[in-house]
Amino acid sequence: MCYQQNVKGPVIILGTLGKSGLINQMIKSKKLKADVIQNGWERFIIETVKNPLPGIKEALVVVGSDKRGLAYGTLSISEKIGVSPWYYWADAPIKKVITFTSKKKDLFLIVHL
Numbered sequence: 001m002c003y004q005q006n007v008k009g010p011v012i013i014l015g016t017l018g019k020s021g022l023i024n025q026m027i028k029s030k031k032l033k034a035d036v037i038q039n040g041w042e043r044f045i046i047e048t049v050k051n052p053l054p055g056i057k058e059a060l061v062v063v064g065s066d067k068r069g070l071a072y073g074t075l076s077i078s079e080k081i082g083v084s085p086w087y088y089w090a091d092a093p094i095k096k097v098i099t100f101t102s103k104k105k106d107l108f109l110i111v112h113l
Contacts (some may be wrong), residue, residue: 011059012077013052016070023063037065045074065071 015023017034028086031052037043043065052059062077064070078084 011056013059013061016067024110032061034063040065042068044069046073
């Protein structure tokens with residue numbers, strides 16, 4: 001787990017259901033509902049969670065039912081911000097996003113597999 005207690009601001013948390021202690025902790029404390037992907041293959045959810053960890057007010061949480069589900073969830077976010085994996089694999093041009101706005105100044109990433 002690469003969580004640092006001095007992280008301030010919004011974060012993105014990625015994890016696999018049943019394998020990530022951080023994700024399991026959020027489900028147990030009822031901050032996150034993942035029953036819709038439980039026992040599924042290649043499924044994911046993306047939720048905004050309030051106060052997921054001490055000192056973190058809000059996080060965008062991506063949970064996969066398995067490793068591939070987590071990969072699809074992560075891909076979904078990158079597609080929404082205009083980043084295509086085909087740029088690297090197939091020399092496809094990047095689709096330019098005219099504007100990308102966020103009210104948040106800093107965005108940190110917590111990955112827990």
